[in-house]
Amino acid sequence: MFSLAVFWHRLLGALLLPPILNLLPIIAGAMLIRRWQHAGRLLLAFGVALTYLLSIPQTAIWLAQGVERYPPIRPADLAAVDAIAVLGGGKRPAPEFGGNAPSSDTLTRLRYAAYLARHSGKPVLVTGGAPLGGEAEGKMMARVLRDDYGIRARWMEDMSDTTLENARLSAVMLKADGATRVALVSQGWHLARAVPFFQRQGLQVLPAPTGFIRYEGPAFQRYLPSGKAMEECHALLREYIGLLYYRMRPGT
Template sequence: MSPQVLSHLLLGSLLLPPLNLLLMMLFGLGLRRRWPRLGGLLLALGMAGLYALSTPMLAMWLNRGLEVYPALDAGQLARVDAIVVLSGGKKPAPEYGGMEPGADSLARLRYGARLARQSGKPLLLSGGAPQGGEAEAAVMARVLRQDYGLSPRWVETRSDTTLENARYAAAMLRADGVERIALVSQGWHLRRALPMFQRQGLEVSAAPTGFIRYDGGGIAWYLPSGRAMQESHSALREWLGILFYRLKGE
């Protein structure tokens, strides 16, 4: 694991739920004897935060400002030269005998395969190995061939971050004269990712997938769930990433 990736993981753990709220609650417990009101307030805020972030309603609200691009339409797809699919993690899969794409990667890969079949446009898969081992794009390429019967034209395996996805993928595309792409990732990721590809001189159409939506409504959207907590965490991490790159001027 590179020092850059490790620092991002550590900083994210400290600044994002659930650890930041758990630390707040522990701090509140420590203050209760000397400053009972302050300690009680911190405990209450921590518990309220954990509850709110685990509700579908807040998960959808946090992602609403990130999912700024609508679904790709047929006209946009017809104008691009290639389809770029960004990786979103991998995981050990004993039942398959090796590494497989994580949930985010698999959702992106499925949608990228659908677009490729609809348009006949070539695919570029982008993603390195931020935590070591096999590159995520290589894992995705194997699954693309085995499960979808498609082969990517390009496989970019050096990138550890979204910014590096953009830089390395753009260099491969430019070498083949490609200037217009459809960029596939989760809707919440494209607000940050798409401008990075544009700054590499590419004309980019957003191809979002995995919109944060829940069936039903009413009281069900206020009941806590592990899925909602995960999606709230992803949204907050993305907002933190946007702030980080703005401060860096990238």
């Protein structure tokens, strides 16, 4: 079901994140430069510099250091948990498959959850609704786990619109079956926000991060702009905004 709240959050986020974030000073500088040349040039230079910084791998690495708080786990660490919970991270229309397919973030999470499930034998919970309409992520995730990885999700939560709701609704399902210790799978940068939500529902959480922000090759390449780095900077800045939002919001 379409969520108006999620839509407004995304609209507000778009104004606070690149590319609009770095376009605004460029536009303002272009408008001011005829009347106030010095101020206009400063704004233009600031916008260009910001565009460069938010398009290079090194900035993504710096930003990731503040939110990738949990180290990788070993499959053996799962002996103490009751379940593996996988958070949805988006979907995309996939006409080649005749329906929806996981976004790159969701696919990374599902692949890692399948890996952990195979090595531990622990049951899997998938969680994700449809905040912008269409098929719920939880249903799609369960289907992909079954068809592509041969693993059937024991629990499927498909009504949540946010990470906070992922935690609340998933906890109800897990506790009903006596599962209170979970390995929580998501990108490393996302778990900084997600883990406390699940803990506040009375669950013991083993963070199981995947999709770390990493780059190979010569160091100078980290200063060359790339589309991948732009995407990662956008995701990381969005996560910082999310952390700030929930820190200021009472009752979460």
